[in-house]
Amino acid sequence: MTTPVRPRSLSGIKPTGQPHWGNYFGMIQPALKLADDHDAMYFIADLHALTSVRDREAMRRDSLGIAATMLAAGLDPQQTILWRQSDVPEVLELSWLLGCVTSLGLLERAHSVKDARAKQKDLNLGTYSYPVLMAADILAFDSDVVPVGKDQLQHLEMARDMATYFNVAFMGHKAGGTVDERAPWDGHSLKRPTALIQEQTAIVPGLDGQKMSKSYDNYISIFATPKELKKAVMAIVTDAKTLEDPKDPDTCNVFALYKLFTTKDQQAELAAKYRAGNFGYGHAKLALLEVAEAHFGPRRVRYQELMANPAELEAILTDGARRARNLARPVLARVREAVGLPAHPYAEFNP
Numbered sequence: 001m002t003t004p005v006r007p008r009s010l011s012g013i014k015p016t017g018q019p020h021w022g023n024y025f026g027m028i029q030p031a032l033k034l035a036d037d038h039d040a041m042y043f044i045a046d047l048h049a050l051t052s053v054r055d056r057e058a059m060r061r062d063s064l065g066i067a068a069t070m071l072a073a074g075l076d077p078q079q080t081i082l083w084r085q086s087d088v089p090e091v092l093e094l095s096w097l098l099g100c101v102t103s104l105g106l107l108e109r110a111h112s113v114k115d116a117r118a119k120q121k122d123l124n125l126g127t128y129s130y131p132v133l134m135a136a137d138i139l140a141f142d143s144d145v146v147p148v149g150k151d152q153l154q155h156l157e158m159a160r161d162m163a164t165y166f167n168v169a170f171m172g173h174k175a176g177g178t179v180d181e182r183a184p185w186d187g188h189s190l191k192r193p194t195a196l197i198q199e200q201t202a203i204v205p206g207l208d209g210q211k212m213s214k215s216y217d218n219y220i221s222i223f224a225t226p227k228e229l230k231k232a233v234m235a236i237v238t239d240a241k242t243l244e245d246p247k248d249p250d251t252c253n254v255f256a257l258y259k260l261f262t263t264k265d266q267q268a269e270l271a272a273k274y275r276a277g278n279f280g281y282g283h284a285k286l287a288l289l290e291v292a293e294a295h296f297g298p299r300r301v302r303y304q305e306l307m308a309n310p311a312e313l314e315a316i317l318t319d320g321a322r323r324a325r326n327l328a329r330p331v332l333a334r335v336r337e338a339v340g341l342p343a344h345p346y347a348e349f350n351p
Ligand code: ADP
Pocket: 022, 023, 024, 025, 026, 027, 149, 201, 202, 203, 204, 205, 211, 212, 213, 214, 215
């Protein structure tokens, strides 16, 4: 009996600060679920973060923090490859080669570049070539699917374009023709990945009812201490109904957050209490606190253990880098051969 080949999914997460409930339910949880039916790969995009981060302590702390978060949230490092982008130099080499077939015109159209220009930020070359490095991240591992939020879709399309430019320039593909998406991959050229748009999980509201976001300062960190958690939950904005008044669960922020942690039955039970009256928002907040703590409490303990033991984290990331490099090496060998570079892997050439 042959084991069925599972598609390879790959995604990168920039290490920028502690994730909040919106990131967790909107991104981390759905991403981890992918490992059920994919060979899933995740990396910490530290090189991408360097286009803006200028604080080395924050860089180190947040890189390990994201790794610890993914592990505490349930990533199984035996099954899923987890590594730090900067530990796999093959990606940088591929990035250069892709840059040599990518026009400035394409890069000018990137939202990330347009944003940087609009804000009149000093546009560094790293920001400009951000989509090229991202394409290399993806193409270096023959990835089949890339789970992305809508904001990253354009970058993924650019990665597909860059694969095509490369395949036309060096792999004998026909120029100007449309790519037949149904044709099987030839096993040699750069594999064009498909986007897996994360099914639109409901937007998680913040303390004030707007979308939870770092930029609105209305968020709850997933590993907030019990004291911080209580303070945040008690600060969730509700309307002015009195304890006795019947209440509408469907317009209540507390209820919307409660739904993230609970079954339909639990939700129906709490909804009935809302509608019956004599049940205050304070009571609802206590119910939310209880389910949130039950969910995040054990994960917080695991997160803190990992953060207190960087050697264990480093060992997991190093093993991930080793496995990732084993996948990237044959891709780089094909590519080096195709462009006419010497066969030895650049990253291992040590004259
Ligand atoms: P922030 O708005 O806090 O800066 P990001 O834009 O960095 O968050 O989002 C990172 C990921 O988390 C994205 O994939 C995004 O879809 C998801 N996400 C962020 N906020 C929410 C939210 N309130 N509800 C659902 N998903 C969210």
